[in-house]
Amino acid sequence: MNQKILVGAHRGAMCHAPENTLAAFETAIEMGTYRVELDVRRCRGGDLVVIHDATVDRTSDGTGRVADLTLDELKRLRLGGTDEAVPTLREALHCARGRCELLVEIKEAGLAEAVVAEIAGAGMSEHCTASSFLECELLRVRECGGDPRVPTAFFLTEPGPFDAEAVVARLGVSLLVVWPRAASPEAIAAAKRCGLHVRCGFRDDLTYEETFSLFRRMAALGVDEMACGRPDWIRRMADEQHGAS
Numbered sequence: 001m002n003q004k005i006l007v008g009a010h011r012g013a014m015c016h017a018p019e020n021t022l023a024a025f026e027t028a029i030e031m032g033t034y035r036v037e038l039d040v041r042r043c044r045g046g047d048l049v050v051i052h053d054a055t056v057d058r059t060s061d062g063t064g065r066v067a068d069l070t071l072d073e074l075k076r077l078r079l080g081g082t083d084e085a086v087p088t089l090r091e092a093l094h095c096a097r098g099r100c101e102l103l104v105e106i107k108e109a110g111l112a113e114a115v116v117a118e119i120a121g122a123g124m125s126e127h128c129t130a131s132s133f134l135e136c137e138l139l140r141v142r143e144c145g146g147d148p149r150v151p152t153a154f155f156l157t158e159p160g161p162f163d164a165e166a167v168v169a170r171l172g173v174s175l176l177v178v179w180p181r182a183a184s185p186e187a188i189a190a191a192k193r194c195g196l197h198v199r200c201g202f203r204d205d206l207t208y209e210e211t212f213s214l215f216r217r218m219a220a221l222g223v224d225e226m227a228c229g230r231p232d233w234i235r236r237m238a239d240e241q242h243g244a245s
Contacts, residue, residue, distance in 0.1 A: 005219055005238040006034040008103075008199055008227025011052060015204055015229035018080030019059065020050045022087050025095050033231045035101040035129075035199070040089050040115055041108055047071040048089040048111070048118055060086070089115065093122035103153065103177075103199075106132040112140035116150050129153050129175050142172045151175065153199075156182045164190040175199060178223070180214050188221040199225040212237050 012024025013031060020038055028036050039052040043066050056062045056069065060077040074086040087095075089104070096102050102124065106115055112130070119128045130141045131153035138152045153175035154167050159182050167173060176196045178187065183200055191198050200218045202211050215226055215237045226234050 003224070004242040005215070005223070005234070006225035007032055007231050007234045007238060008201070008225050009033045009036045009231040010201055010204070010227050010229050011038060012036055013229060013231055016232075018082055018084050019229070020052055020087070021079055021082075021084040022091060022095055023082070023084050025092060028231050029096070029099050031231045032235050033100055035103055035225060035227070036096060037103040037105060037131075037201075037227065038092055039105045039107050040111060041066045042111055042114070043074055044068055044070050046114075048114055049074060050087045050089055050092050052107070054107075056086075089118050090122065093119065093124050093128075096127070097122060097124055102128045103175075104128050104130050106130060106134065106137045106141075109134055109136060112137045113144055116141055116144040116146065119150055120146055125150050131155065131175075131177060135171065138171050138173065153177050155179075156187060158182055159184060162187040162190055164194040164196065168194045168196070177201065180218065183218060183221060183223065185221055188223065192222055197225065198223045199227060202226065202228040204229040208233060212240075216241065 009028035011019035013027040014024050016027045017023035025036055038050050040048050041051055043049050051066055055065050056077055060079050062077040119125055125148045129151045132138055133155055141150055141152050151174040154173040156162055156176055156178045176191045176198045178200050200223045202214055219241055
């Protein structure tokens with residue numbers, strides 16, 4: 001294997017610290033992560049905050065919809081039984097700046113312009129990639145322009161034909177985030193022909209051996225970057241794989 005696999009983290013090092021927190025991001029960075037993924041929503045009052053779910057029930061000691069809570073109310077919540085609080089996107093950008101790349105997933109419609117503005121304001125346009133399951137948001141990121149422009153990513157989650165050329169032409173993406181079940185040789189080859197960087201994410205309920213088996217299969221297909229909530233595992237696998245090549 002010629003090129004070493006890049007290390008990714010999902011919601012930070014979420015198996016070592018509460019997901020989508022500054023502690024999870026710091027831990028991922030300390031583990032040598034190349035790119036950290038995080039999720040963005042808007043709370044009451046318009047602030048952009050980093051949280052995956054539409055409610056705070058699963059991840060915090062509180063209840064309620066993120067959209068109904070003010071930033072002050074969110075900041076008073078504690079996550080995962082720790083002292084960690086819900087970070088703002090601005091805080092996450094400050095944490096990552098000069099230390100790692102970010103994959104910023106837009107969870108709601110209507111956030112693209114604000115997310116791009118926040119990224120640009122932090123001087124991180126060249127070091128953040130915006131992703132979303134909402135194609136309207138990917139298009140809005142592209143339409144926001146800017147110099148440099150914030151690049152975008154496309155999710156490929158289901159097996160079957162993948163028309164990479166059409167996706168690139170329609171959305172202008174530069175990164176493909178693929179689920180293992182959708183990562184066929186044909187799909188990865190199509191992405192590579194279009195110049196896409198390919199990232200694959202793994203579930204966190206797998207054993208090390210199960211994850212490493214997937215890692216080796218993805219590496220053989222030409223995947224560039226792999227991620228999970230244990231970036232230390234990915235780094236160890238990348239070291240082992242690279243050393244064996």
